[in-house]
Amino acid sequence: MMEAGKSHTFFIHTFGCQMNQADSGIIAALLQAEGYLPAENEAEAGIILLNTCAVRENAVDRIEHCLQHLKGLKKREKGLMVGVVGCIPQYRKEEMFSLYPAIDFLAGPDTYRTLPSLLEQVRSGGKLASLEFNAQETYEGVEPLRQGAISAFVPVMRGCNNRCAYCVVPFTRGRERSQPFSSVILEVRKLVASGYREITLLGQNVNSYCDTEEGYNFALLLDAVSQEAPLARIRFTTSHPKDISEALVRVIANRPNICNHIHLPVQSGSSRMLDLMNRGHRIEEYREKISMIRSLIPDAALSTDIIAGFCGEQEADHQASLELLSDIRFDSAYMFFYSTRQGTVAAKTLADDVPEAVKKRRLQEIIDVQNRISGELFQGAIGSVIEVLAESESRRSCEQLMGRSAGNRAVVFDRADYKPGDLLNVAITGATSATLIGRPAHHDTRA
Numbered sequence: 001m002m003e004a005g006k007s008h009t010f011f012i013h014t015f016g017c018q019m020n021q022a023d024s025g026i027i028a029a030l031l032q033a034e035g036y037l038p039a040e041n042e043a044e045a046g047i048i049l050l051n052t053c054a055v056r057e058n059a060v061d062r063i064e065h066c067l068q069h070l071k072g073l074k075k076r077e078k079g080l081m082v083g084v085v086g087c088i089p090q091y092r093k094e095e096m097f098s099l100y101p102a103i104d105f106l107a108g109p110d111t112y113r114t115l116p117s118l119l120e121q122v123r124s125g126g127k128l129a130s131l132e133f134n135a136q137e138t139y140e141g142v143e144p145l146r147q148g149a150i151s152a153f154v155p156v157m158r159g160c161n162n163r164c165a166y167c168v169v170p171f172t173r174g175r176e177r178s179q180p181f182s183s184v185i186l187e188v189r190k191l192v193a194s195g196y197r198e199i200t201l202l203g204q205n206v207n208s209y210c211d212t213e214e215g216y217n218f219a220l221l222l223d224a225v226s227q228e229a230p231l232a233r234i235r236f237t238t239s240h241p242k243d244i245s246e247a248l249v250r251v252i253a254n255r256p257n258i259c260n261h262i263h264l265p266v267q268s269g270s271s272r273m274l275d276l277m278n279r280g281h282r283i284e285e286y287r288e289k290i291s292m293i294r295s296l297i298p299d300a301a302l303s304t305d306i307i308a309g310f311c312g313e314q315e316a317d318h319q320a321s322l323e324l325l326s327d328i329r330f331d332s333a334y335m336f337f338y339s340t341r342q343g344t345v346a347a348k349t350l351a352d353d354v355p356e357a358v359k360k361r362r363l364q365e366i367i368d369v370q371n372r373i374s375g376e377l378f379q380g381a382i383g384s385v386i387e388v389l390a391e392s393e394s395r396r397s398c399e400q401l402m403g404r405s406a407g408n409r410a411v412v413f414d415r416a417d418y419k420p421g422d423l424l425n426v427a428i429t430g431a432t433s434a435t436l437i438g439r440p441a442h443h444d445t446r447a
């Protein structure tokens with residue numbers, strides 16, 4: 001039987017995006033407020049939660065492995081409770097119970113406030129699912145339990161009202177809703193007071209941020225946050241190309257502490273595919289947005305998401321994606337092959353007709369082009385001086401620190417007298433394909 005006390009300790013495995021990482025902090029805070037205690041590791045926990053992602057096929061495969069392991073653990077440890085929360089419960093619903101007998105409860109992204117009572121009910125027997133949507137839920141007023149003391153996520157809006165044909169997010173996370181402006185500012189103030197040095201504003205579609213009562217759109221919010229935390233780096237993600245405005249780009253250009261980095265998922269280089277994907281813009285408009293960004297912020301680091309082998313993709317469409325990567329020269333890209341998601345517009349109306357081998361070959365070609373470009377850009381940075389926020393000790397040597405540039409490049413540098421949390425100038429002396437290497441330059445930037 002489980003030792004006394006353990007039944008009220010929990011451990012969360014987090015999969016997927018930054019929003020899930022932020023949500024795990026919210027879940028931990030909600031449980032702690034009801035007397036549950038966070039465990040250091042899985043072995044010390046009486047409740048294990050998997051906070052999951054459903055956006056691509058391999059995300060689902062990854063939790064399968066974890067659930068197999070937990071099935072074994074439950075046999076040895078009577079009373080252990082296992083819950084799957086986040087996007088997979090909304091995607092697969094109650095069928096998860098029959099697929100994976102180790103699961104005791106399911107909770108979707110809008111129901112975390114009910115977790116304490118759900119746990120009590122499950123403890124007295126039975127399996128339960130809490131899968132309601134609540135388009136008002138922003139978790140306003142919940143102060144998340146954060147990992148680390150340097151970098152913090154602040155979800156400013158949740159959900160998505162777009163209907164990109166491949167995407168399951170609108171079905172797992174529901175309608176868009178924004179955190180009130182005053183509540184975001186309050187959270188930012190607390191982060192500043194606790195010494196955080198980097199704040200990332202999160203939303204599935206941040207440009208849709210809207211507080212009608214206080215009259216704030218995302219550009220105004222970003223500006224206000226950056227003024228509230230002048231010594232912290234400010235980042236945000238994710239923007240939709242059709243919604244990113246010149247006003248927003250001007251805010252980024254004008255405010256020194258907003259990182260000059262924009263993540264702008266393109267998904268395909270072909271207008272025909274963008275149309276099938278229901279993205280709401282043509283590729284020329286994407287290219288124009290990039291030109292607008294580069295004219296206002298010449299050193300802007302750009303990154304993107306791209307999908308190979310979406311329904312109906314022809315060789316010419318794929319070539320257009322390769323060309324786009326070569327023309328824009330993104331700093332980095334998240335690259336995927338298409339996997340059909342049940343319930344989406346594409347699953348209902350389009351044939352998943354690109355053979356798997358072709359999808360994989362096209363993805364590999366995309367990866368090869370992007371790796372070459374990233375490598376060239378990294379080599380090109382040798383000899384320059386870059387502002388870096390030190391995050392941690394380097395994995396390879398305690399004589400070195402690891403940090404990130406404003407453009408989100410990983411930089412490893414000689415430690416000297418610096419410590420994680422310091423913002424300093426680093427002279428770049430070398431580069432691998434994914435990391436810049438350097439040493440502190442003589443003068444610092446900001447205190």
Ligand code: 5AD
Pocket residue numbers: 055056166167168265267305306307336337338339340341
């Ligand atoms: N198949 C492959 N990639 C997908 N993405 C979203 N849905 C799918 C899918 N069904 C990618 C998109 C998105 C990123 C978060 O994941 O590129 O921007």
Ligand code: SF4
Pocket residue numbers: 160161162163164167168169170204205240
């Ligand atoms: Fe999915 Fe499109 Fe919404 Fe992004 S904007 S979450 S890709 S539906």
